[in-house]
Amino acid sequence: MLIRKPADIPSSEITPPEVWRARRTFIQGAALGVGAAALAPLGAVAAAYPRPGEDEPLTPREFVTGYNNFYEFGTDKGDPAAHAHRLRTRPWSVVVDGECARPGEIGIEDILSGFDQQERIYRLRCVEAWSMVIPWLGFPLGELLARFEPTSRARYVAFETLFDPEQMPGQRRRVLDWPYREGLRIDEAMHPLTLLATGLYGETLPNQNGAPLRLVVPWKYGFKSIKSIVRIRFTAEQPPATWNRMQPDEYGFYANVNPAVDHPRWSQKSHRMIGGGWLAKRRETLPFNGYAEEVAGLYAGMDLRRFY
Amino acid sequence: MTGRDWVAWAKPGVFLLCLLPLALTLAQGLGGGLALGANPVETLLHRSGLWTLRMLLLTLALTPLSRALGRPWPIRLRRMLGLFAFFYGMLHLLVYLWLDRALDWPVIVEDLTERPYIIVGMVALVLMSVLALTSTRGWQRRLRRNWKRLHRVVYLIAVLGVLHFLWLVKADLREPLIYAVILGVLLALRLPWGRWRRAWTQSAQSAPAVARRSASSSR
Numbered sequence: 231m232l233i234r235k236p237a238d239i240p241s242s243e244i245t246p247p248e249v250w251r252a253r254r255t256f257i258q259g260a261a262l263g264v265g266a267a268a269l270a271p272l273g274a275v276a277a278a279y280p281r282p283g284e285d286e287p288l289t290p291r292e293f294v295t296g297y298n299n300f301y302e303f304g305t306d307k308g309d310p311a312a313h314a315h316r317l318r319t320r321p322w323s324v325v326v327d328g329e330c331a332r333p334g335e336i337g338i339e340d341i342l343s344g345f346d347q348q349e350r351i352y353r354l355r356c357v358e359a360w361s362m363v364i365p366w367l368g369f370p371l372g373e374l375l376a377r378f379e380p381t382s383r384a385r386y387v388a389f390e391t392l393f394d395p396e397q398m399p400g401q402r403r404r405v406l407d408w409p410y411r412e413g414l415r416i417d418e419a420m421h422p423l424t425l426l427a428t429g430l431y432g433e434t435l436p437n438q439n440g441a442p443l444r445l446v447v448p449w450k451y452g453f454k455s456i457k458s459i460v461r462i463r464f465t466a467e468q469p470p471a472t473w474n475r476m477q478p479d480e481y482g483f484y485a486n487v488n489p490a491v492d493h494p495r496w497s498q499k500s501h502r503m504i505g506g507g508w509l510a511k512r513r514e515t516l517p518f519n520g521y522a523e524e525v526a527g528l529y530a531g532m533d534l535r536r537f538y
Numbered sequence: 539m540t541g542r543d544w545v546a547w548a549k550p551g552v553f554l555l556c557l558l559p560l561a562l563t564l565a566q567g568l569g570g571g572l573a574l575g576a577n578p579v580e581t582l583l584h585r586s587g588l589w590t591l592r593m594l595l596l597t598l599a600l601t602p603l604s605r606a607l608g609r610p611w612p613i614r615l616r617r618m619l620g621l622f623a624f625f626y627g628m629l630h631l632l633v634y635l636w637l638d639r640a641l642d643w644p645v646i647v648e649d650l651t652e653r654p655y656i657i658v659g660m661v662a663l664v665l666m667s668v669l670a671l672t673s674t675r676g677w678q679r680r681l682r683r684n685w686k687r688l689h690r691v692v693y694l695i696a697v698l699g700v701l702h703f704l705w706l707v708k709a710d711l712r713e714p715l716i717y718a719v720i721l722g723v724l725l726a727l728r729l730p731w732g733r734w735r736r737a738w739t740q741s742a743q744s745a746p747a748v749a750r751r752s753a754s755s756s757r
Contacts, residue, residue: 292572292576293576296576297575297576297577301709301710305709305710305712307575307576307577308575358708360577360580403712405709405710406709476709492652495653495654495655495705495706496653497645497648497649497653499645500645502577502579502580504576504577505576507578508567508574508578508579508582508637509637511640512638512639512640
């Protein structure tokens with residue numbers, strides 16, 4: 231008698247990961263009945279970018295939204311989730327000016343309706359040697375920048391976070407030189423991997439994650455991915471960046487993820503994946519956080535030990 | 539039996555109280571779920587480190603407390619609290635070696651040779667082990683007067699411990715500075731203020747005389 235054994239391969243191994251991940255996100259989003267409009271373009275999820283592997287599952291949502299460095303709401307990782315409800319994300323607009331032909335201001339509604347919101351599952355590597363895998367919703371920063379027609383003098387892009395101690399109680403103490411500022415070289419800013427995120431896990435971006443609009447540069451340490459942006463400026467000179475200004479020997483302007491260049495106080499060779507529990511092993515950190523194939527060319531000929 | 543022997547009676551209670559942070563953490567850890575947060579290894583490292591420092595500062599508070607009260611009973615808790623500081627310090631080391639670094643010795647050796655805050659912390663733990671080993675009555679007898687000298691190293695250990703904390707923080711120094719201030723006060727209380735005040739008042743009284751004498755001699 232032939233007894234057929236069911237295959238002991240979980241369906242997750244048969245279905246390509248991008249499909250089941252997208253499906254899972256879709257189901258979660260649908261179950262909550264929100265963000266349906268934002269999920270519409272999910273069918274076109276096959277945009278060319280490297281996805282984290284099978285052994286890097288999505289970080290559970292409660293960790294993505296409960297373990298944050300967002301000093302505007304306090305320096306403890308739990309502070310943002312506890313205090314970010316004070317932030318008012320409507321009305322919201324972003325001033326874009328500097329070296330461009332059409333400086334102006336763009337409202338968050340126009341940003342949400344004017345650009346195709348797509349899902350991107352990226353690794354996030356914090357300079358503190360931990361990582362997450364996050365399904366962002368957003369669109370390439372370059373699409374927004376192009377609308378303002380940067381001139382040939384625009385060699386850098388500067389970003390600024392909201393400054394309002396009423397809404398951001400962490401700003402009452404001068405832990406950092408407020409407002410938080412960051413910058414990218416123009417080619418980094420225009421790179422298709424560089425995202426302006428407006429949501430995660432198929433929903434509107436939670437305040438503690440940088441609502442309503444934040445940068446996501448997956449090959450750089452997390453502090454480059456500035457949150458709650460109110461101003462974008464094209465500049466001819468390298469703009470100031472908050473952490474870089476405060477401790478230039480510890481935080482470079484480029485801040486590309488690089489296991490070969492340690493933070494002066496700790497190693498960057500490995501990191502811990504959030505959500506792995508207390509017996510999970512550390513993982514090896516990859517150059518450019520695993521996006522070397524896409525972005526290493528931006529830094530051809532540069533000494534990355536000097537320009538860390 | 540004197541009425542003061544309530545200390546002997548209270549000791550087991552203090553002992554259990556000192557175990558409370560560990561018991562709560564174990565309950566949270568073994569209970570599963572998210573009680574230890576998104577980064578449980580970091581939580582365990584941070585907590586064990588903090589309790590090492592707290593026990594150390596409590597230990598250092600007992601001598602000034604005894605002096606302030608004019609009673610000896612706080613001194614009788616000193617060894618136990620000191621050993622608890624050592625106990626939490628060893629847990630801290632264990633979490634670092636086993637959970638954080640997964641006993642990856644090349645990496646640990648790199649930490650111990652290149653990262654100042656880890657070096658400082660490790661030196662503090664080694665010194666603490668020496669004090670723990672020699673904390674028995676037998677060693678007290680064997681080392682005689684040197685025992686007291688040796689155990690003054692606890693001041694250095696506390697300074698190294700606070701430095702270890704200060705050096706690992708990224709930007710917000712508030713928490714380690716609170717520990718630094720408390721340690722500063724506890725150390726300042728040990729300085730011979732009384733002797734200095736007497737010396738100062740004496741010199742102040744004799745100063746005019748000296749001035750007069752030097753003035754007359756210059757003439």
